[in-house]
Amino acid sequence: MxxxxxxxxxxxxxxxxxxxxxxxxxxxxxxxxxxxxxxxxxxxxxxxxxxxxxxxxxxxxxxxxxxxxxxxxxxxxxxxxxxxxxxxxxxxxxxxxxxxxxxxxxxxxxxxxxxxxxxxxxxxxxxxFVKAYTCASESMVPTMRKGDHFLAKALGAEGAIKRGDVIVFQSPENDGVDFIKRVIGLPGETIEIRDQVVFINGQPQEEPYVRHSESDVQPGRNSMAQQTLLSDEYFVMGDNREASYDSRFIGPINRKWIRYRALYYYFPADFGSESWSDRFGMAVR
Known part of the structure; x- marks a missing residue:
């Protein structure tokens, strides 16, 4: 029926x-x-x-x-x-x-x-819009710790990028591998490193976020000859300078490889520690 x-x-x-x-x-x-x-x-x-x-x-x-x-x-x-x-x-x-x-x-x-x-x-x-990431290395210590979970904003082709931004970019050497670094030099600027000090257009930079774990100076790592960035290039470095593989070794990053800008930690590393509660929800700076 x-x-x-x-x-x-x-x-x-x-x-x-x-x-x-x-x-x-x-x-x-x-x-x-x-x-x-x-x-x-x-x-x-x-x-x-x-x-x-x-x-x-x-x-x-x-x-x-x-x-x-x-x-x-x-x-x-x-x-x-x-x-x-x-x-x-x-x-x-x-x-x-x-x-x-x-x-x-x-x-x-x-x-x-x-x-x-x-x-x-x-x-x-x-x-x-946004994407969740986990920091997989110690190259951004002390700003970002290994195991930190953070959200990053999608930039697209026209998204603004400024000096000091912590960005996520696709490595030009390893297809599909994302790196997390800080923007140091902008398009058209001249970058130089003298004895661990970064100079931009001849002016020394104050970088309170930087950590130097080794005092010995090595050419290419702690010193670098002047180079001028092209109109679509950015110079990026990790805050943990002696433990970072960045533009000092792979060269400037083309704008097309930059995908996201870090926003804030939604689940910091070391859950349960005193610093965890202080960093929970904190902006990545």
Whole structure:
């Protein structure tokens, strides 16, 4: 036997109670899937699309740490609401007549759509907004420690870069490998290093962020002859000068290789230490 309800075929020959725990679990797996399981497919699709849009809005404005906290809390709260709504709705359906949306194929399609939206939003966020990174070396000590988790802003081709910015760039030597360094020299400037002191256009630079772990002076590492940067080149160095592989060795970095600018630490290294709480959410400077 069969019939229709609001234009959707209804299977009147099968009545099965909805399981609240299963509805909640399905909404945990994919936002809105629990609603589809309960027969509310329009509501489920609406919840899924709302989360997608909310996620994009949050990540588009999360250059400030407080926005990240508020945004993540909003997303978590919305997901909890969807799970609870699915659970409560299922409890009310002790005698539920299966609908056309209660088919494995529909569930699978909905799950695939959820995954596709998730991948699309992840790609869009990383390409146009922000990306999460983990510092993998000690080349930026003391500013950045090995194991620090931080967010970086996507710069694009026209993003402004200024001296002192901590940037992420793709190594011209190793395709796909990202380096984290500080911008020292800008396009058109003349760079020189004399006995560990950086000179730009003949003027010595004050660099309070620098750490020198070795006192012996080595040509190429602690001293470098003058070189003038081209119109699309940047000279970058690690703050831990004697433990950094940077423009002193690989040369200036072309603008096209620079991808992100570091924003703030969202999970510093050494969790539980006193310094961890001080650095949590701190801007990378």
């Amino acid at each position: 069969g019939g229709t309800m609001q234009g959707i075929p209804v299977r009147t020959d099968s009545t099965v109670a909805r399981k609240p725990w299963l509805a909640a679990l399905l909404s945990l797996v994919a936002v809105g899937l629990g609603q589809v399981y309960n027969g509310h497919w329009r509501r489920g699709v609406g919840f899924l699309l709302f989360e997608f849009v909310l996620g994009l809005i949050v990540f588009a404005f999360m250059e400030q740490f407080v926005v990240l906290l508020i945004g993540v809390s909003a997303l978590a709260g919305f997901n909890l609401f969807v799970i609870v709504e699915a659970f409560r709705s299922a409890k009310e359906k002790s005698a539920y007549t299966l609908k056309a949306c209660n088919r494995p194929l529909v569930y699978a399609v909905f799950l695939l759509c959820s995954l596709a939206l998730g991948l699309a939003s992840s790609w869009g966020v990383r390409t146009y």
